[in-house]
Amino acid sequence: MEKKAQTGLIKFFGSGQNALLIIFGIFIMYPFLASNYFIDIAFFFGIYALLGLSLNIVLGEVGLFDLGHAGFYAIGAYTTAILNTKFGIPILVLLPVSALAAALFAYIVCSPVIHLQGDYLLIVTMGMGEIIRLALINNPFDLTGGPNGVFGIDFPSLPGGIVIDSSIEFYFLIWIIVGLSILGLIRLQNSRVGRAWNYIREDEIAAGASGINVKNYKLLAFVLGAALAGVAGNLYATKLMCVSPESFTFWESCLMFCIVLIGGMGSIPGVIIGAAFISLFPEIFRPFAMYRMLIFGSAMMLMMMFRPGGAWPRKRGGPSFTSLLSRARRNDA
């Protein structure tokens, strides 16, 4: 009898549909139960999730070392900030514009360096990220406001006069966008493009020999990753109402790198876990004040000791998320 109940429980949680329903329920309920402070933490968790997902395309799917991702994030944020404060273009119109600007920038900058291997690519992307940050500090053409940044960015407004200005509304905005990105990325993972990317990651030369245009697929990963980072930048700018260069340091790129590796390369649920670790861990340990970053550093080392493949590594050839869903449907029928 007891055993039966147990298997029932496993069945209930084990089938993808029910687990998803529970997560969805918690997601809807959360902002009505938590205080504004915790809703804001959940918002920044969402920003990091989006950034992690965007770097995951480059680092996780294709295996390209990108330590300058904060640069694309900065391009998105500053595009929004400058166009909004100078020309008054609404934020949600700027959402795709920021994505396009970051993508275009990635295309231009990465085209000449895409042939570099491993660590050389890492240092070039790092240099690029630093160049962007230093350029923002030096205020070229009086656009970026120097070290102080740009102030007075609007809140996003929906047609019909609804302005998104409370923590709860921002929470839903970011997580709806994260959710849509996840759906798109799952489709991408199982597409021809996703398979080509993974092939390049596993063996670049064999992929090239089988007729995959390695250079173009790598560039596509950079462009898509940058676009998603640009979206994150847009949301970050409108939430804080100001942007400044110190939000886009090399350290931020390192954090994104850690999100992908702590979660598991190429694994979407893993990236969400990694983002949760990076954004929630310092908040949970806030009572320890000075010692919390000591704990954070040790936790990073311990994570890699015990789960070197990440918290939720992607299984090759194993059941993917969608096949779990379809299996659940078959079981129900």
Next chain:
Amino acid sequence: MEVVIEQIINGLTIGSFYALIALGYSMVYGVLKLINFAHGDFFTLGSYIGYTVLVFGAAFLTSHCGLWGGIIVAMIIAAICIALVGITVERLAYRPIYPAGRLPAVVSALGASIFLQNAIMVIWGPRYQAYPAELIPNIHLQLGGIHITLLQVVILALSFVLMGVLYYIIQKTLFGAAVRATALDRDTASLMGINFNKVIFFIFTLGPALGAITGVMVGMYYRQISFTMGWNYGLKAFTATILGGIGNLPGAMFGGLILGLLEMFGAAYISAAWKDVFVFLILILVLIFRPTGLFGEKTAEKV
């Protein structure tokens, strides 16, 4: 003309700091293919330990060892302490992770870097610390129209001696041959009877010790140190490593010196605010045309 020579000397001084730190990166990278992000923090910690020795031992050192003797004692103590820290970090943070490949080790290295940086902040406090001015010789030299300080001459001389010693150890001694062999092919080297653990021990004591001595020199040169400075120096030194070609020790030395010169001339003749942009642009251009660094050998792609 005099100004140009002064700029060259200033550039070489900064460049030798980068070069000494870059050597630590390059040795670890050559053998383990690991980017040791904690190396910049070894350097900071060395600087702080040198600071503590100089501040608390001021009376004793000046009476027993003289001005230069005190500084040398501070450097030696810092080097020994940081060598111990280096080997400890390797044992605790890196060794358990080698079998899992190189990317998890990057995260672990970043974790170690955060840990060390915040440990320094907890121990010495978040504020800038100033090296005791009365212990640092402040003698100006004038050769023709060129103004330099005695400290700069000493720093340059010491850096070149240290680089020379390391070059000799790596290129001419049997132990250096073991390190180079391990860097080329770890498995074959082990089969030839080279003790891998000894090589690791060697690179994780010598590299951090060099970093610590550099830390003390930077503290004397700029007079003030902060717990976050390792990040910036680490970044520059890593750039120098790549500029010279990863894992290539003479390359790392020249990379550091070239980087220092570029930075100084960029600041003097282009713009002080854009000097780092200039440095990174040069780096990117070099890598576009020479994808394995200035002195890196072209390796064939493995099929």
